[in-house]
Amino acid sequence: MTSKAMVSSAANPPVRLAMSALGLALASTSAMAATAADAASDTTADPQDAQNLDGVKVRSTVVNTTSPKFTVPLLDTPRSVTVIPQQIIQQTAATSLLDVLRQVPGITFGAGEGGNPNGDRPIIRGFNSESSVFIDGIRSSGSQSREIFDIDQVDVIKGPSSVYTGRGAVGGSINLVTKAPKAEDFVRGTGGVGSDNYYRATVDWNQQVGGDSAIRLNVMGHSNDVAGRDGPDMSRWGIAPSVTFGLHAPTSVTLSYYHLQSDDTPDSGIPYNNPFAATSPLANLNGDGRPYSVPRGTYYGWLARDYQKQSNDTGSILIKHDFSDGWTLRNTTLYARTTNDYIWTQPDDSQGNFLVNGGIWRRNNNRNSSTTNLTNQTDLTGEFETGSLKHSIAAGIELSSEKTQRTSYLVDPATSATDTHNTGSIINGACSPRYGIGAPSGYWCTNAQHPTPNDPFNGVIIGGQNPTRIVTDTRSAWAFDTVTIDPQWSVNGGVRFDSFSTRSVATTTTTGVVSRLSNDSNFWNYQLGVVYKPAQNGSVYLSWGTSSNPPGVDAGDGADGIAVTNADLKPESSRNLELGTKWDVFNERLSLTAAVFRSEKDNARVATGGRGSPQINAGKQRVDGVELSFSGQLTERWNVFGGYTYLDSTLVKTGAGDLASQGNQFPNTPANSFTLWTSYAITSQWSVGGGAYYQDKVYGNTANTKWVPAWTRFDAMVSYQVNKHLNLQLNVQNLTNKYYFDKAYAAHYASVAPGRSGMLTANFSF
Template sequence: MNYKNIGFVVLFLITQTIFSQVKITGKVVNKDNIAIEGANVIVSNEKKDKKGIMSNTDGDFSIVLQENGIYNVIITFVGYESYNNTVTISNNQKVDLGVISLKESTELLQSVEIIGRKRKDYNSDYSFSATKVAIKNKELPQSVATVTKELIDDKVAFQLSDAVKGVSSVTPVSMYNHFNIRGITQNEDGQVLNGMRTRQFYFLQPLTQNIERVEVVKGPSSVTFSSADPGGTVNIVTKKPLAEERKEVTFGIGSFNTIRGGLDFTGPLNEEKTLLYRLNAAVQEAKSFRDLVQNNAILVSPSFSFMPSAHTSINVEMIYNSSTGNLDRGQPVFEKLGGENFNLKSTPISRNIAATNDFNKTKEWITTISFSQRLYEGVQLNAKYMKQLWSEDLQEHRYEKAVQDENGDPVSGLVGLRYAERKQSWNTDNISAFLNFDYKLGDAAEFKTVIGYDLHRFDKTIGGGVNSVRRNLKDADGNEILTAYNGINIKLPAAGFFDLNNPSNIIRNTNSYNLFSGAIPAQVLKTHGAYIQNVAKFYNFSLLFSLRHEWFEDDFNYGTANRSKNTFNALIPRVGLSYEINNNLNVYATYLEGFQPHAYTTGLMPSVANFFWNNDRLSILSTFKPLTSSLEEIGVKGRFFNGKVNASAAAFRIRQKNVLLINTNATNDLGFEINQRGEDRSQGIEFDVNGQLLKNLQISASGSYVDAEIVKSDDPSLIGERTEAAPRWSGNLWAKYSFNDSSALRGVSLGSGIQYSGDKLAWYQRDLKLPDYTIIDIAAYYKPLNSNFEFTLKLNNLFDTVYWTGALNNTRLFPGAPQNFMLTTTYKF
């Protein structure tokens, strides 16, 4: 056999194949000449053979073809008109289509979010939450900070609190989903999901597997979200289907016996790509550095988008959440240092006074249907309905008060317990319907008008109940029973006690308790509003004006003889002006107002159970004016490095009036006392920067200074004092660097983050001060060459710093986690 001749033939064939290959290249940009990453480029020939690719971060694409011929090139991207071109290739030539500028399409810009976000970086170009419809963040005259799923993944942030802690002016108040935003602590007990209000995303944190991005809309946003916290609103945006096939599976293990798994599948279900799907699922088995605390969770979330025509789109999304864990009431401390601040280290941060047989089980179903229909040129109808079903099964031991000796004096280190069994369920209904009109007057003036109606109905259904025991045991004659402990006669608490000096978490015999059984009053909270909004663009100016009329009703104890109702209404304005200095820089100013009935603001107060389950609740509330607020803000927003970095800075002043506070040490029959503080004022400056500074370097940075103080109060000593739970200074930096493919460390990336939060007061105890803290995290990523695997190792709290994220009072401190790690493996296919 002549191997030399065979080798010559093989070499000839290879050479012919190489030189017969042809190539089509180009660059995709928008009207501002900003590169579009993720544009879908499809090339097909007369044989109907297809080949596709996505444009890279610079907007460039290159497709290698095997033969000459006539090819049809189609380029698509959400929100833009399609590019369609036919090219003829002969003589194995290279065809460069040059710079292809896609034109924005009014028809294709989504009014209701139906199709998911394709970008794969720390930036999000648009927001739906601040104005109901899609608007570019640069053009919005209000501060909105966005945390994308890519940043969530790089930080290995499996819980909502981990995701938002890098946003300017946002700091945790507890270890729950509870934040202080711009110096004002949240009062609402739920989160906004896809622009709609849910209830009880609070104690057990939801997993982030199905989250596309988290948006923090700064300032009171009642004109958009109805009842809204004055400091800001956290809006969770879930992942929507994509028109391209993507699949990934993630597994993780970490400290505190943590095991996690998740999947994210998406793509078209038919050849025309008019029917899309997305399936997100996750499971978690996790304990904690806190004694007897766990959070085992299951999440399943399918979503379907159907676009039968260019004018009609429908999305159906379902979310199932199941959590089994414990309601962690925090770390108790009692000793004071020199009569000033409490000794926060008098108990270990792991200390939990709960019983081994305590638990908290919750289940939740959320179904959302979104519909968008173009009626005429520039006129579109949008509607959305969301239903949430939630139920709770709780058993817990918690702090009641310090154990007393026979003289009524507190005994150091002994904690008296209270016990509760609680079962309840509720449902929420949200309806949003609006028309948006896009039209022009002449060549210079453009208008986008929205007219709509929203309804939110929260029904705490009949059948909820609680069995509880508290205070001290008494004999048949009503005398408090004494027992000897460590040589001291103490008054015996009805649910037992916990010794901080000799801790022991035990299975407590709840069958021996003399339980009091009571019904949780049924309640319906209904708020609905009609609104009009207009965005007028004239040359480089953009004026946003909104006006909303809100009606609120509190129907308490319905179905009983003690039924009572309370109603309010409010007119809520917003006006904002933005000026485009150039394609990359905008300055703006805005003024808006907020409104919150106290049925919502009291939801997270300590001892709130005593308040909500009291028949005099509404008569108490009716004596107080609703909480009102206002925001004055100026700012600047910019895009840099060819649109790869977004930056914003703002100066703001927020005023909130008629703030309710609860005194849990009152001696009246209710066991608490509610007072109304006249006015708080919070002002400051902040900045946020997100994006790709260099080809291999992505960053997310923020910083803020917030001066929050009491302006009006019946207690003159409080005027001019700082407000509770609000640090003055805070800052965050996260950076990820990826080594070049030509480097010996190709496939390796390194991440590092630093978080600083200044000192602050406890939310409901002004003589408890929490120290400032600085936390450093690091991460390493490895993606083997030509592999679908990616490995991530994240080390949190590198220097094992002891710190506290917040506190309600000295019996409920919320320590941060000590040094811990998380190792994840992701497979994409």
């Protein structure tokens, strides 16, 4: 285990914030602590479990999505949906969206750059879902790295599903469910320390006010170095207050606010060992395409220059009214602002410096973006009957406006036409014999085997370069109906219409040239499924669904932006055909699912020539797959969560500019992946747990020339229930200290996963 010195929380402002909030919460609730303890004494289990280890009873542990668009329980929904509950989030010591989604096979994460932002890039069933992340059912716009201190559960909808979420969602979508006020009093929280300067403190305080209102406050402070990496670190803090008026009344109003602030030193990754194109005169020096062979701790970053600062502010108003006949009307208004500001080093391999001159150019990637999102969403749910048919209905409308302003930095610009110290060229640039490694190149070039991240940076950074402004407006309407024909048969149908409009205005700083682009698209999407129930606790289904992916789906702050090459194209269309079965067994303690599917895109955007050439809707992409999953309790003491996914991805038809890739495997799409998290209560006080995660080799590019090897990782956990108020939990992640890569970029580099780390957490509840 990496053994950097542990630092007192007194030196960490984010942690001090969380501890101060804890003191306030404890002081405010001291009078009710004794009575609240019995209601919330188990800090290691989901409240639904209510399990008694002496064998009295274990209630259902089946979890469901909270989305009103799902008109029946997941057991009877003809769609692959994985719900990651709070219990799994806590037991695995997850602190980020990446940590949480590690539990779901078939999901990978893509790496970022400059124009392709450095942040969360989940890839589901082979398709980028960066712009298909939602918070309480509303799109989470803007590139960012998400925290989970204010998250109750995470829902993953798999397969083309624009009927649920609108544009994008080609491979699926992700919905994060936040912690809302409840009709009970409690104070819960965590305090953790660990290796690699790990500190984390959280507070979750819920307080009833009067007879029909409640407030809830979540606070978090966090900092850590990245285990096994000699340079990157993370520091962040967040606060999320909310209040609900009318908890038990027909009409309720919930006001909530969320703030997250981070200040990180980003990681630089490891370059691939085959930097040259096949047409290069130096192509015979190419490696086989895996990352360059250096120790895991090799860090190419430039600490005096590199940084990443992010912020997220979100405010929402939810008004809900329950009618006397069982119908419910909801209206949500949300305003959010997200910023992503960074300069970080990419160990540039494009010129092959590390092969030719033994040095590597510290290319800078940078971005300064701000995205705002104003959304109003209304939905109506209820049931009615027409003769012998029972209908479960969900219908709604959504209006949204997303605005992004994005600029770049000019870093240490050339002083003359002959000054090429920061170009990275093997002939005239930073690592050439003319400039050399270290001081002669202004430290833009460092030793490839033994880089020096503490080099001084004496260059100039000029902001506000190449400003771009994007405005994206969407108008949507949808309706779902599950028709129950008899106790064994039901039909689920859904339809959604989106009117999508995006406008981009870009200015080239050096020339003043203004470029204006736009795309207006109207598209329909559909969902149709038939469910047969051979037993009350099981179902077999056949479903079909579609997705639409217009140019500019990212609202200007992602990897699918509008450009001169695609602005006039129609949306890409995808469809999914799936046959599956779901079973809740062992008295609804364990959920089992299995599915086979085909996802196809017949009009994928492909280039007509080389890089930067116009695109046309002429490509075809296909993924055939199998998914198995399990979640719940095998016995009163034994919990399990995980699954297996097989993905056979094929670039069936590519453009003229990429014919060599035709028939290749999708980037970032492993053929086989497996996840397992399990825990066992040895006694009423002692529990142990462990995780096993496997992922096949994945390619970073469509040419399948850049790749990272398959890997297997193991985690472990042991917890001790000190008393009804306090639980101690020890987690060791990457138990065997496996050196592996968890993100593969299309060119240049792959991201190194953290090494072995340990953290001891005190979970408390009053």
